[in-house]
Amino acid sequence: MNKVGILFSRMRKEEKLIFEEAQKMGVDLIRVDSRNLIMNGENHYDFNILLDREISHTRSLYTLQMLESVGVKTVNSHRVATICGDKVSTTVALNQAGVPTLQVKVAFSRESALEAIETMGYPVVLKPVIGSWGRLLAKINDRDSAEAILEHKAYLPSGYHSVFYIQEYVEKPGRDIRAFCIDGKTVCAIYRSSDHWITNTARGARAENCPLTPELINLCEQTVQAIGGGILAVDIMETKDGLVINEVNHKMEFRNSIDISGVNIPALILEYTLKMDRLS
Amino acid sequence: MLECPVCGTHLAMPSGVVENEIIDCGTCSAELEVLSLNPLSVEEAPEEQEDWGE
Incomplete structure (x- = not known):
């Protein structure tokens, strides 16, 4: 056995x-x-x-x-x-490989983070570099919010919260795409829909099957290659300029995706x- | 009789439950981890940590 x-x-x-x-x-x-x-x-x-x-x-x-x-x-x-476990590392790997991803700025002080945000223009999304499930994400709409959130984060005990990962905000069509990639192949994908700007299923987003298009498969293949292969869940946003990578997860949850996609994800993992x- | 370690209510164990699975107390909603099935034993589940996730 x-x-x-x-x-x-x-x-x-x-x-x-x-x-x-x-x-x-x-x-x-x-x-x-x-x-x-x-x-x-x-x-x-x-x-x-x-x-x-x-x-x-x-x-x-x-x-x-x-x-x-x-x-x-x-x-x-x-x-x-x-x-995958560190958003800065993910961004670096994707950028080095030329994979389309969201624009990101990283700063370490409240002042430099505020300057980075003002340069990017509002709104922006502030994310913890380590974390998941849509936890502690902040959409910052104006300078007042930026100053308040940056101050609060700077006082959090973990030093990771003083690594300010600032991501451009893109308008989504009420959903994003999660593609499941195993052994270099895109095996299925789901739409995650929500009225909220955060579309994690852990935060209540609805899951529906997403057809695998050549554009989606090609982007996933590039992403898997950039990250180093294995078992990955690739989070993708639909923008006016095409599909772009948001995040890549390496220990994905899939309970809501098996019935919808018809793909036996745990069997493929094994x-x-x-x-x-x-x-x- | 197995009791919820938080509120003391008698716990009804869901069918098909396995060791290390998390169940909810129907009365106080506490998350409980099943430590063993034979004998049945539960304790309050660890709280979510910042580095938990996918």
Whole structure:
């Protein structure tokens, strides 16, 4: 029986679905709960490959790094997690590869951030460099809001909040696109629709199937190549100038996308993991 | 009888629940993590952290 380690500390619906598929496929998933994990720089693991489903980005990064260092293959890789888990790193990777993405400015002080925002013009979107689910996003419409939000962020305890990631705001047609890419292929996509400017399904956006067009597939292929492959969820915005990348996620949630797309995403995740295991 | 560790209400365990799954207390809405199925054991789930997500 194939053995695959699975790193997680919270059993969401996604992890349950992966376990159910593993049972059907005859894969022995070995639970690695990050809360109990002790890593000592030796390979004492009962598996050759680890599927990362850890909800904490910090724990995930260190675990992938430690396990890769002793020869355990990880899905996704530490490099991919590093790029996707930090919005500055994602922006850099996309820009270096010439992938169309939203304009971003980064600043470290309230004064320089305000200057960057005023240069870009209102509105802009301020995002934490690390974080997910649409949490702590701010759409800044004017200077008064900018000054207030920047001051509040500067007082937050984590130093990451003083890395001001300022993204251009684009008018969306009430939705964005999330494309699921596994092993270099775009396997399905959904529209995420909301009356709110934040269209994360974690924030209540409705999911509908999105047809895979050549333009969408091509953009996803470029993105996957820029990030380094693996299992990715690519968030895309429809602008007047065409499709542009907003964010890339490396441990995506997919509970709302299976029935809508008709694609068995957890099975594809496991198949890719097994393929990586065979190649390692 | 398994009680909610937050409000003490008797907990009805949903069918198909697995270890480490999060369930909600129907009375106080606390998020509870299922620590074990045999014997049944739950504790208040960890609060969401800034670095949690996809």
